[in-house]
Amino acid sequence: xxxxxxxxxxxxEDGRLKDPTPFWGEASPPEIVxxxxxVKFLIRPYDGYSTGLFLDQRLNREFLASIAxxxxxxNAFSYTCGFSVASALRGGETVSVDLSQKYLDxxxxxxxxxxxxxxxxxxxxxxxxxARRAEKRGEKFDIVILDPPSFSxxxxxxxxxxxxxxRALVEAAEKVVAPNGTLFFSSNFSQWxxxxxxxxxxxxxxxxxxxxxxxxxxxxxTDFQKAEHPLLAIAVKFRE
Ligand SMILES: C[S@@+](CC[C@H](N)C(=O)[O-])C[C@H]1O[C@@H](n2cnc3c(N)ncnc32)[C@H](O)[C@@H]1O
Numbered sequence: 001x002x003x004x005x006x007x008x009x010x011x012x013e014d015g016r017l018k019d020p021t022p023f024w025g026e027a028s029p030p031e032i033v034x035x036x037x038x039v040k041f042l043i044r045p046y047d048g049y050s051t052g053l054f055l056d057q058r059l060n061r062e063f064l065a066s067i068a069x070x071x072x073x074x075n076a077f078s079y080t081c082g083f084s085v086a087s088a089l090r091g092g093e094t095v096s097v098d099l100s101q102k103y104l105d106x107x108x109x110x111x112x113x114x115x116x117x118x119x120x121x122x123x124x125x126x127x128x129x130x131a132r133r134a135e136k137r138g139e140k141f142d143i144v145i146l147d148p149p150s151f152s153x154x155x156x157x158x159x160x161x162x163x164x165x166x167r168a169l170v171e172a173a174e175k176v177v178a179p180n181g182t183l184f185f186s187s188n189f190s191q192w193x194x195x196x197x198x199x200x201x202x203x204x205x206x207x208x209x210x211x212x213x214x215x216x217x218x219x220x221x222t223d224f225q226k227a228e229h230p231l232l233a234i235a236v237k238f239r240e
Contacts, residue, residue, distance in 0.1 A: 033113060037062050039086045040113045042106065052080045052106060056231045057147070057186070059218035061086045064143060064184060064235075068092030071142035074134075074176060076127040081107025083145050088116045092143070095121040097130045099154055126154045131172040140178035146170070146185040162189050170204055179240050182215065186233035197232040211239035 032043050036058055043052045061083055064073075068087035075084045078096035080103050088094050088111065098104050104122045111120060123130060127148075146169060152160045162169070170185065177183050185201055198214065205212045215235040224230060 037065075037086070039065075039089055040110070041080070041082065041085075042109050042113060044106075050079075053082055054079075054147075056188075056221060056224040056227070057082065059221055060184070060186065060231075060233055063218050064145060065090045065092070067182065068143060072140070072178070073143045073145065074141040075145045076130070076173065077146065077148045078107060078122075079103050079147075081110055081122070083147070084120065085110045085114055085116060087143070088118070088120055089114055093119055095123060095141070097123045097125055097127050099124065099126055099152070126158065128168075128172055131176055135175040139176060140181070141176055142178050142181045144173050144177050144181065144183050146173055146183070148187065150187065150189045162187050163191060166201075167204055170201060171208075174205065174208065174238075177238050179238065181238050182235055183238065184217075184233070184235040186231055188229055188231055190229040192232055194230065194232050198234045201234050202236060205236060205238075209238055209240075213237050213239060 028045050030044060030046055032045065033040050034043050034053070036053070036055075041053045045051050064083055065086035069091035071087075071092050073084065073087045073092040073094045075081065075087075075094060075096045078084055078098045081094075081096045084094040084096045084107065096104060096107055098107075101124045104124055108122060111117070148160065148162050148169060150162050154160065166187075170183075173183060173185075183205070187197070202212065202214055213236065215237050217233055217235050219225075220227075220230055
């Protein structure tokens, strides 16, 4: 058993929570495979704070996979490619982009575990740079998934803060959404309220694409409904 803290800013400095030794009981194997809605995922219970899958996204993952058949899916900030592998299993053609080679390698293992092969791409790059290049090439995606961290520092020291940069993020992503495509944007940023988040994102997109419609997403999974900082999420359909 490993104890996690909800808010890392209050983590003890002594490293106890980083130590893989369980506080009590037997340690589980360092790698286990779990099954979520018939998709297998490799979980590493002792690999830092994140074990390989964000369970609060499971209904969103299922929803996006359900519309992915025959679609080109861009999973930005893909982490271990959870959205990608679920979408690929339903017939989507996926591109996963993440700054971290380690997480993309983990993502490739998730593809192998589910015996998904084919034209799926894994790109180690800053999403903003990837989106700029994709736009230049005229590359478009039917589904674009944005689930960025609240804060990150890129290889060249470039800082991303969702609170400050979300508008630029949405605008960069918009440029690679195909006509009638879907944009999904979620965040755990603790300073936003859900209604306000959805309204602001929709208003921002409608500045450029006034006919954009919001799509109803599934509710939060019941085990996360009382979370202190619930996942915020919106999906929109672009209309030309
Ligand atoms: C919150 S996790 C994403 C979780 C993932 N969407 C999922 O559902 O499993 C954030 C990920 O964004 C990546 N990341 C952070 N900054 C990035 C950037 N500028 N461009 C691309 N990836 C980035 C991190 O390496 C990390 O894997």
